Amino acid sequence: MNFNQDLFLTFFEKMYLIRRFEQKVYEFAERGLVFGSTHLEVGEEATAVGTLLNINKEDYLIATHRGHGQELLKGTDVKNMMAEMIGKDAGVCGGRVGSMHVADASVNNLGAQGIIGASFPISVGVGLALNLLGDKEKILISFFGDGASNQGNFYESLNMAELWKVPVFFVCVNNQYGMGTAYCSTCNIEIHKKASLFNIKSDYEDGNDVEKVYHKSKELIDYVRTKRLPALLELKTYRTIGHSAFDKHPYRTKEEIEDWKKKDPIKRIEATLTSNGVPLDTIDDIKKKVEAQIQDAADFAIKSEYPAYTDALEQ
Amino acid sequence: MREITYSEALREAIYQSMKSDDKVIMIGEEIGQGYAGVFGVSKGLYDEFGPKRIIDTPIAENTIMGAAIGTSLLGFKPIVEIMFSDFISVCFDGVLNQAAKVRFMTGGQYNLNLVVRLPGGEGSGTGPQHSQSLESLFMTIPGLLIANPSNAYDAKGLLATAIDAGDPVLFFEHKKLYKTKADVPQEPYKIEFGKAKTVREGSDITIVALSYMVSVALAAAAELKDKYGIDAEVIDPRTLVPLDIDKIATSVKKTSRLAVLEETYMRGGIGSEIGSIICQKYMDALDCPINKIASKNVPIPMPPSLCNEVIPDEDRVVQEIRGMF
Ligand SMILES: Cc1ncc(C[n+]2csc(CCOP(=O)(O)OP(=O)(O)O)c2C)c(N)n1
Numbered sequence: 023m024n025f026n027q028d029l030f031l032t033f034f035e036k037m038y039l040i041r042r043f044e045q046k047v048y049e050f051a052e053r054g055l056v057f058g059s060t061h062l063e064v065g066e067e068a069t070a071v072g073t074l075l076n077i078n079k080e081d082y083l084i085a086t087h088r089g090h091g092q093e094l095l096k097g098t099d100v101k102n103m104m105a106e107m108i109g110k111d112a113g114v115c116g117g118r119v120g121s122m123h124v125a126d127a128s129v130n131n132l133g134a135q136g137i138i139g140a141s142f143p144i145s146v147g148v149g150l151a152l153n154l155l156g157d158k159e160k161i162l163i164s165f166f167g168d169g170a171s172n173q174g175n176f177y178e179s180l181n182m183a184e185l186w187k188v189p190v191f192f193v194c195v196n197n198q199y200g201m202g203t204a205y206c207s208t209c210n211i212e213i214h215k216k217a218s219l220f221n222i223k224s225d226y227e228d229g230n231d232v233e234k235v236y237h238k239s240k241e242l243i244d245y246v247r248t249k250r251l252p253a254l255l256e257l258k259t260y261r262t263i264g265h266s267a268f269d270k271h272p273y274r275t276k277e278e279i280e281d282w283k284k285k286d287p288i289k290r291i292e293a294t295l296t297s298n299g300v301p302l303d304t305i306d307d308i309k310k311k312v313e314a315q316i317q318d319a320a321d322f323a324i325k326s327e328y329p330a331y332t333d334a335l336e337q
Numbered sequence: 338m339r340e341i342t343y344s345e346a347l348r349e350a351i352y353q354s355m356k357s358d359d360k361v362i363m364i365g366e367e368i369g370q371g372y373a374g375v376f377g378v379s380k381g382l383y384d385e386f387g388p389k390r391i392i393d394t395p396i397a398e399n400t401i402m403g404a405a406i407g408t409s410l411l412g413f414k415p416i417v418e419i420m421f422s423d424f425i426s427v428c429f430d431g432v433l434n435q436a437a438k439v440r441f442m443t444g445g446q447y448n449l450n451l452v453v454r455l456p457g458g459e460g461s462g463t464g465p466q467h468s469q470s471l472e473s474l475f476m477t478i479p480g481l482l483i484a485n486p487s488n489a490y491d492a493k494g495l496l497a498t499a500i501d502a503g504d505p506v507l508f509f510e511h512k513k514l515y516k517t518k519a520d521v522p523q524e525p526y527k528i529e530f531g532k533a534k535t536v537r538e539g540s541d542i543t544i545v546a547l548s549y550m551v552s553v554a555l556a557a558a559a560e561l562k563d564k565y566g567i568d569a570e571v572i573d574p575r576t577l578v579p580l581d582i583d584k585i586a587t588s589v590k591k592t593s594r595l596a597v598l599e600e601t602y603m604r605g606g607i608g609s610e611i612g613s614i615i616c617q618k619y620m621d622a623l624d625c626p627i628n629k630i631a632s633k634n635v636p637i638p639m640p641p642s643l644c645n646e647v648i649p650d651e652d653r654v655v656q657e658i659r660g661m662f
């Protein structure tokens with residue numbers, strides 16, 4: 023197989039950007055700058071990057087409560103993302119909601135719900151709207167977690183997505199846990215098989231292999247876009263940190279975590295790059311570029327003001 | 338006496354009820370293994386009582402509630418934990434159309450012992466879908482009892498009562514109270530529903546305050562007395578349904594002024610209900626209009642710069658009450 027260096031460098035840069043973004047948010051959380059909780063996707067970067075590199079700017083996104091990478095890859099400015107994380111008025115939602123609920127109309131990001139499972143029916147509705155509008159080009163990419171697939175509205179939505187033939191690409195980020203609960207203790211059927219039961223084209227892939235995620239999702243996205251039918255991709259991955267910033271995740275064994283750290287998607291892509299002769303300097307340059315971007319964003323966020331209350335907020 | 342936290346007090350009530358009555362079970366997400374209660378209430382209970390009585394579930398509030406109703410119909414006394422009270426939306430049908438109506442619709446042949454524990458309130462930046470106080474929403478529905486403990490002592494006694502109250506109880510806890518401590522007797526005890534408590538005696542104004550807002554009212558009352566010579570009486574209803582309107586009325590007759598302080602949204606809030614009853618029956622006792630002090634009609638924001646404006650705090654209460662004199 024020939025090696026597409028540019029594509030692999032893009033994989034690396036985008037995954038590294040998410041990783042550093044998440045680490046910066048964690049640092050902010052440790053400094054007490056993040057209000058409420060924040061859900062980071064360290065270890066899961068390949069799922070956002072591999073899928074969203076196949077998505078157009080005009081396509082719609084519904085992200086999860088663990089969605090910073092999804093939101094960044096859809097095109098939201100890193101600075102405005104960072105400012106939202108710490109509740110500043112320059113944040114993409116005016117600093118009102120923070121980490122869990124980023125919406126960005128300028129890139130057709132429709133917003134993330136903090137109510138697990140709430141995104142499924144909304145996704146069907148977005149697909150329905152595209153159909154009603156006679157749109158033959160745009161699709162919705164809708165992310166969800168393994169735990170969310172146990173909510174009743176998942177099944178209702180699968181049924182109606184197929185019944186109404188909506189152009190929605192459902193992506194399950196199966197990190198194998200919902201909070202402290204292992205998926206295997208909550209359901210005895212694999213998630214992509216649940217979609218198959220409703221005659222929805224579905225597949226699964228190693229979610230820590232960005233190249234595989236990229237190719238598999240390209241195939242499914244082409245299918246959704248051209249056939250105007252739903253599809254579902256389950257990506258098996260792992261968050262190598264806690265559910266929320268300060269969760270010390272005692273519900274998992276050290277061995278399990280260490281095992282998955284060995285499969286870290288960024289380490290893997292770095293190895294692929296070097297084994298294909300990409301000079302270390304090239305990799306370092308990307309790291310420096312990302313580092314500068316993150317630092318700029320962090321400075322920008324810190325310097326921004328907290329939002330001021332006005333009576334206009336009353337509804 | 339022994340001081341324990343609000344969450345320890347809740348746990349003790351559950352523990353003691355489960356020890357003395359094998360029909361008492363718990364159902365919810367992350368209550369047994371995993372987090373053992375996001376606010377730590379059920380910590381250790383799984384080890385003590387095992388998976389048949391501390392029942393962990395998938396993320397599926399709708400079926401959690403339905404299953405609780407089903408077990409209750411067959412004589413169990415389920416305690417449901419909804420991780421954040423906001424998520425009750427996902428099982429609203431079970432609460433509103435099934436649980437609340439069982440006694441009436443079956444002509445009293447069936448009734449439910451069923452507690453729904455609901456951690457609510459703003460909890461330092463948890464945002465619009467994890468911070469609401471929704472008591473007033475449910476107060477309108479016949480068939481539901483509503484408890485709102487404001488301290489560890491009440492938490493234990495009210496929960497013990499709720500577990501076999503004979504009708505479904507929405508048990509609203511508050512995130513900011515879990516770590517607060519109070520003197521709590523070790524031995525089991527119950528607090529009767531519908532009995533308000535005067536937590537501070539005063540002669541100039543009656544402040545009815547609920548849940549976490551009781552502590553805000555007390556702080557404001559101290560400041561009002563020290564700085565402005567206003568002597569406020571603070572009443573904690575402890576249960577919204579049934580509501581001890583007599584105690585509130587008796588206090589208003591003494592003070593001639595009433596303010597209702599709550600974290601729920603202003604519109605259609607608890608103040609609207611209590612205020613209208615007092616107006617209807619005891620108008621003559623009032624020297625000035627009733628004051629509703631509640632969260633503004635804004636989804637609960639994340640950053641403190643907005644939260645502090647939306648949710649009543651001590652300063653706002655002091656200012657509002659001074660405006661009544
Ligand atoms: C209706 C509802 N129930 C429970 C929760 C609490 N909660 C937040 S995240 C989460 C786990 C979700 O698991 P999963 O879908 O696998 O996503 P992950 O966090 O693993 O990315 C839970 C139970 C919630 N936010 N909403």
Ligand SMILES: [Mg+2]
Nearest residue numbers: 167168199200
């Ligand atoms: Mg998960």
